[in-house]
């Protein structure tokens with residue numbers, strides 16, 4: 001099933017680079033009304049856009065380009081619903097630092113540099129205090145200590161990044177609140193391409209209406225009053241939207257073993273678990 005998502009995502013992302021395909025696609029569907037064409041073309045869970053960070057030295061997402069590309073795909077989103085909330089969510093020092101430490105520049109250049117610097121520091125320190133006759137023994141122990149220290153630093157960075165990663169999901173709640181009106185959800189995920197990991201901003205098509213109805217029914221069964229249940233359901237959908245998108249695009253969604261894939265309850269045919277099902281199993285523990 002993961003392959004299907006991959007194929008579709010590759011389809012969509014390759015469309016971005018291939019102008020002529022888009023033209024053909026648009027001409028073919030030109031008889032359909034724009035609104036219908038949008039729902040006709042997109043299915044829940046399909047990645048509409050995947051954007052990597054633009055610059056290597058100060059990684060950030062080119063949001064105006066994103067909006068232009070979305071507009072080309074039939075999603076007319078005002079700046080107030082896209083750039084403004086996304087800038088508030090992502091343009092903070094902790095997130096910028098996170099983007100940098102997760103960039104391929106850091107992994108391929110900074111990590112080896114870190115190792116060399118630690119190696120030199122440890123070597124010069126040990127050399128001062130120890131009078132080792134066997135030079136290779138000194139080099140070997142220095143290398144081992146350096147490997148240990150570099151790994152420790154990377155592990156610490158990894159854990160602090162995990163925390164910021166969760167922080168990003170929380171920050172994106174406000175953005176998804178606005179984007180869900182345009183039947184879109186946003187998430188930031190690690191993406192491995194050509195053996196290099198990078199962070200990408202994913203925008204996924206998602207019509208929350210079915211999920212909202214299903215989740216409201218579930219909450220009503222849990223003795224919530226109708227209005228209360230609906231408000232709570234909407235809040236849950238928005239809160240877990242970014243986490244869900246992240247897991248969906250990186251194919252890390254838990255498998256639903258006891259539910260058939262295309263069951264009536266699943267509002268997303270491309271993933272093993274729908275957003276409402278994810279909330280039911282992971283949050284409400286049903």
Ligand SMILES: [Zn+2]
Pocket residue numbers: 210211212214265266267268274275276277
């Ligand atoms: Zn659903």
